[in-house]
Amino acid sequence: MTERPGQPGVCVSTADSHHNYTEREHHAGRDVWLSRKGAISARRGQAGLIPGSMGTASYVVAGLGNEAALLSAPHGAGRSHSRNAARRLFTRSDLEQRMGGIAWGHSDAFLDEHPDAYKPIDQVMADAADLVEVRHTLRQVVNVKGD
Secondary structure: OEEOOOOOOOEEOOOOOOOOEEEEEEEOOEEEEEEEOOEEEOOOOOEEEEOOOOOOOEEEEEEOOOHHHOOEEEOOOOEOOOHHHHHHHOOHHHHHHHOOOOEOOOOHHHHHHOHHHEOOHHHHHHHOOOOEEEEEEEOOOEOOOOO
8 A cells, every 4th residue: 555645645556467468378287277256366365356346345355375275266246137037137126126225227228237147256266265365345336337
């Protein structure tokens, strides 16, 4: 974390937490091409972000460097329903209820992002306990999506 110039006590940090990529790495004594699909790099101490759905928490994490997991961790909650299935299963009134207290666009464009279209983020984080350490919990305030 670094302090912002001119704003004492206000600290900012960044986490480059891209996913769905391939890079050259060294594992098990050899150089390999490692593809992370739906995963982030979680080297020891490396900052990352593991997002939940638009109606649940997201987590700022630090990698634990788990060699058995190839220094990786989940990218996020992951879908339990496809976008098309979510549009069929969920209604806008249901989404209104689930998004209570969070600002969002109030359009059908958000149906495929319904919180119940995703796996429970708390379970994902419990499953990743040997991969990352939670540093901060983020709560949604506003969600934006193009129509």
